[in-house]
Amino acid sequence: MGLKELLAEIGKQVHEECISKSCSGDGCRVYLTDAPRNRVIINLECEFEQRKINTKRCDYVLFYEDTLQNSLVLVLIELKSGTFKTPTVTDQLQGAADFVTEMFGKLPKAANAVLSTLEITCVPVLFHGKGIDRFQLRELERAKIRFLSQNSAIKRSKCGQAKNLASVLRG
Secondary structure (H helix, E strand, O other): OOHHHHHHHHHHOOOHHHEEOOOOEOOEOOOOOOOOOOEEEEEHHHHHHHHOOOOOOOOEEEEEEEOOOOEEEEEEEEEEOOOOOHHHHHHHHHHHHHHHHHHHHOOOHHHHHHHHHOEEEEEEEEEEOOOOOHHHHHHHHHOEEEEOOEEEEOEEEEOOOOOHHHHHHHO
16 A cells, blocks of 8 residues: 555545535635645535534645655645634644544554554644734744644645645745
8 A cells, every 4th residue: 555545545534525626615715736636635624514523623634645755744724714813723723633643543554554654744724814913923823733743833824825725835
């Protein structure tokens, strides 16, 4: 089993109707231009509704293979077209990271064997519409999302900006 099969296996862990082709919604557009093609996008709102889970979660999680690094990257995506509070965004991203950790634990042995050989990178991202006030920005810059043994800073980009996802993944 390789990375492509691992991505397919990850896709099988969720309800089929919750696999998405895009990451837009709530007045916030995320462009997948120049984003890796071999990917799985899960609409977490849909998945949590299907599983009747009432905890906080972000809007989407995108998994893709980084062929140059031979690694698996998961991008936690929160969309906010209006104002927001940083602790809420942090809780939503953390809820999704915890969900993915739990999901990895339920993968078949062959998939877990592949996972254990890979470097896994978590990239939490906030796509926002309006400017961010100084207080929220400072809180956002200090916030970290825990995934496996990593603490990742929250990246951010503007809704509707061309190649907004690709620019976050490169930067």
